[in-house]
Amino acid sequence: MNSPVLLVSCADQRGLVHAITGVLWRADVNIVSNQEFVDGESRRFFMRTEFDGEPDCARLEAEVRAVLPAGADVQARLPAPKRVAILVSKEHHCLADLLVRNAYRELHAEVVVVAGNHDVLRPLAEKFNVPFVHADSANRSREAHEAELLRLLEPFQPELLVLAKYMRVLSPGFVTRWPNRMLNIHHSFLPAFAGAKPYHQAFQRGVKVIGATAHLVTDQLDQGPIIVQQVIPVDHTHAPQHLVQAGRDVEQMVLSRALRLVLEDRVLLCGNRTIIFD
């Protein structure tokens, strides 16, 4: 991942690949990889191109846009690691996994801050030399809490927010500050087992698989575009607390995979669905 990337989505029409690759050809860059997809239902065209060189992104975007239908979404991005903030509550498993990967430069990112509505994971963040900020949610209105959270995040200028088992619902006003740049993880039982203690509900139902879903956050709570879903098998010998542990293992796996896809600019949106160019 050290190539610039061009992301395009627009209404489909004949000759789009030819037109876009023509712009790249004239810009004298070399295509490293190129993936397209036309969604059969919406008749929308998607393309992700990795290429060599150090382009003027704004200019390249303008030139590509000029050969596309009106309303095209075009983004050219240099391969700079993204600035990531991780939001947490009390559970450590997803945070620990991301901090290890960050410490060993396995993420195409820089984790710039960890923010908690509880103060319990501070030692874990500080172990890995990542600043921890505490925006206490107790005895505060949601508005006051989010304002405090924004104030604390502001100096770190995060481009992407990862909700690593952050157990507070964020308001649409907060979410729209990181449009399609906020990632969440939760168990995959929704809407079956909504509310508290989902693993205990799943136990009562006698489920045979436990899953996790990573998705982009929109103002529709837990209904945003899905990036990764995976499951692991469980059986009757798993007491509720074992289901919780199994759930943690799959959440951690799914979140780090989804984050990699987002950080490498491999996720495009088609309405509320994702197009993943992996």
Added chain:
Amino acid sequence: MNSPVLLVSCADQRGLVHAITGVLWRADVNIVSNQEFVDGESRRFFMRTEFDGEPDCARLEAEVRAVLPAGADVQARLPAPKRVAILVSKEHHCLADLLVRNAYRELHAEVVVVAGNHDVLRPLAEKFNVPFVHADSANRSREAHEAELLRLLEPFQPELLVLAKYMRVLSPGFVTRWPNRMLNIHHSFLPAFAGAKPYHQAFQRGVKVIGATAHLVTDQLDQGPIIVQQVIPVDHTHAPQHLVQAGRDVEQMVLSRALRLVLEDRVLLCGNRTIIFD
């Protein structure tokens, strides 16, 4: 699978294994395999024992029951293949898989009849020399249709009913005739994508896994004890019709696995959950 099986479930107390194996010891049979489980929540004891010999089942059940707490459920079963009826509508995939396995004696069963509320799968059943009966559901009340279905099944005396993509809801009165001996298969999206065209709904939601659930039928529609759940990965390149095909593949796999577990007497019930001794 050519051993008699003893199935026990009862309230847990000290010495149950010792007591039950004592009965078997005195009955002069040899234990081939033995599995127990105590459910931590209900404090209920479950045991499945395969053993040698040709016991008098009624007598053995009585002797085991005599050493157990009141209300124990005890069943001793000879390894006779079970008589199975398969109920179908128009989709062939689960039926074809079961008919092939039946023809090559891979199921511990004899498929004695296929019953359809449509007549389209008759040629498939007859290819494998299994009788097909047609209980037309068109222009009939549910009561009249179920009465006709019962009349047609009656001569075949099925011990177990497999709903292999049977698309009619059966009344509680019908279901109670085969208590915990009726197996169903459906997609795993419930309750998310209830109703018609679930795969199209799943496509709109952009799911990344497709799953199937096999369960015992109770009078709670699609809420009976789960026996097997499995999923397969899908992605944005899967149009709705591809999701349907992927769904068929996983349904077929899950149903034949669940049926094997039931036919081998490996499924016990703990309230609405299953204990699977595989």
Added chain:
Amino acid sequence: MNSPVLLVSCADQRGLVHAITGVLWRADVNIVSNQEFVDGESRRFFMRTEFDGEPDCARLEAEVRAVLPAGADVQARLPAPKRVAILVSKEHHCLADLLVRNAYRELHAEVVVVAGNHDVLRPLAEKFNVPFVHADSANRSREAHEAELLRLLEPFQPELLVLAKYMRVLSPGFVTRWPNRMLNIHHSFLPAFAGAKPYHQAFQRGVKVIGATAHLVTDQLDQGPIIVQQVIPVDHTHAPQHLVQAGRDVEQMVLSRALRLVLEDRVLLCGNRTIIFD
């Protein structure tokens, strides 16, 4: 799958996508989907394009070849179902699965003949109205047997051969008649458990997964390009005969998936590796 397909592989150089899509643009066809890949190691370019219309394939191939580096491999194919022959010995599971899929038009193919070196699967083929030919391998040299097999296959003009648990080694001379158009399935333990009774060897080793590999046949026995590999979990309760049954289930799943990929022209070759555009 009702679109013509263009398959290209050649040495990578700048502007290939632009050049090829330019030919398609001038041929007045509409691209339905387009996938490319550049192999980083060999610096080789691969592309698969589905498009609308009814092109003159020979002419299109020539025009595409004209804009590519020397030595390019270019194939344009109409969406005609391929004529498939299935070779079998005594095991029925893969054959039965393919015959069901063929009967219900789920394969983009027509199964024109089943050929066995034993006569045992004739009833299964004939159940599905597919001709069965018997090329007895007993008491015959390999040359004589293969000559007989070729004589029997000849009237059916198969374009693709599927070895569905065909337990004879085919000579290089036979294999080269269907270059990269012969598909085989075997267990995935090689080279660990070569030779007879691989599942018994796997049992002795105490393996925890059972897998199957579908690959194209080359003159390197069982070393041809891999198309699909999948595994399923097993444990100590699986006796060797249960491993064999588990192996059948995964073989059947893997072979039908690999066959679909080949039939839909989704498999390209990069030396001894496959590029799969799924």
Added chain:
Amino acid sequence: MNSPVLLVSCADQRGLVHAITGVLWRADVNIVSNQEFVDGESRRFFMRTEFDGEPDCARLEAEVRAVLPAGADVQARLPAPKRVAILVSKEHHCLADLLVRNAYRELHAEVVVVAGNHDVLRPLAEKFNVPFVHADSANRSREAHEAELLRLLEPFQPELLVLAKYMRVLSPGFVTRWPNRMLNIHHSFLPAFAGAKPYHQAFQRGVKVIGATAHLVTDQLDQGPIIVQQVIPVDHTHAPQHLVQAGRDVEQMVLSRALRLVLEDRVLLCGNRTIIFD
């Protein structure tokens, strides 16, 4: 996991379960869970029993042994966390995962020391307040190196050794100090891709799955009893370095799962195979 455990293996004969549970009954302990298995091939009996109370383990072992055939292996263990040493070289992924789980008390163990033949992972161990010792292997004979390693481990009295990507072959003399108490992890390609750079070899072969195997170390290098094997899918877009990363993810998952099974006394041996009571 706060119950004492009884592990039994011996030649099978009638009445073993009855006899053993009789001893427990007379010892006035309550069975929490009980699993047995008779290996059909060796006719060997295995049993794992969790029970309540604080037994005199030596006495219980003697009493159980008294009712069993000669040569029985009987072990009663209190639920004390085991003292674990982790051996490492340069790769961090397995170590980091285990240190996180240790820090949050998710392992039924206490990681007492990390030992490296290189000094690079010291900061990671120390971050989690676990002592790190460096037994340099450069410019030393194997004997001298192992002697130094033993000297450094000795004060920590480890009961179990985990080779978390430890890249040195250990001599039989070293291995026999922790008989069946030394756990190793490696890729699952053996024997196909032995030697250096296995993932590069796997890439050249075009494999479609990457797997890892956790096993007990015996003096047969990498041939000891397998505890866990799992795989993840890969495809042609995975360059060798991506296969390496995918391999790390699956190694980490497999090792922590195998370690849990060993720490909870769920692994028994049947020759070179494992019986896993999960």
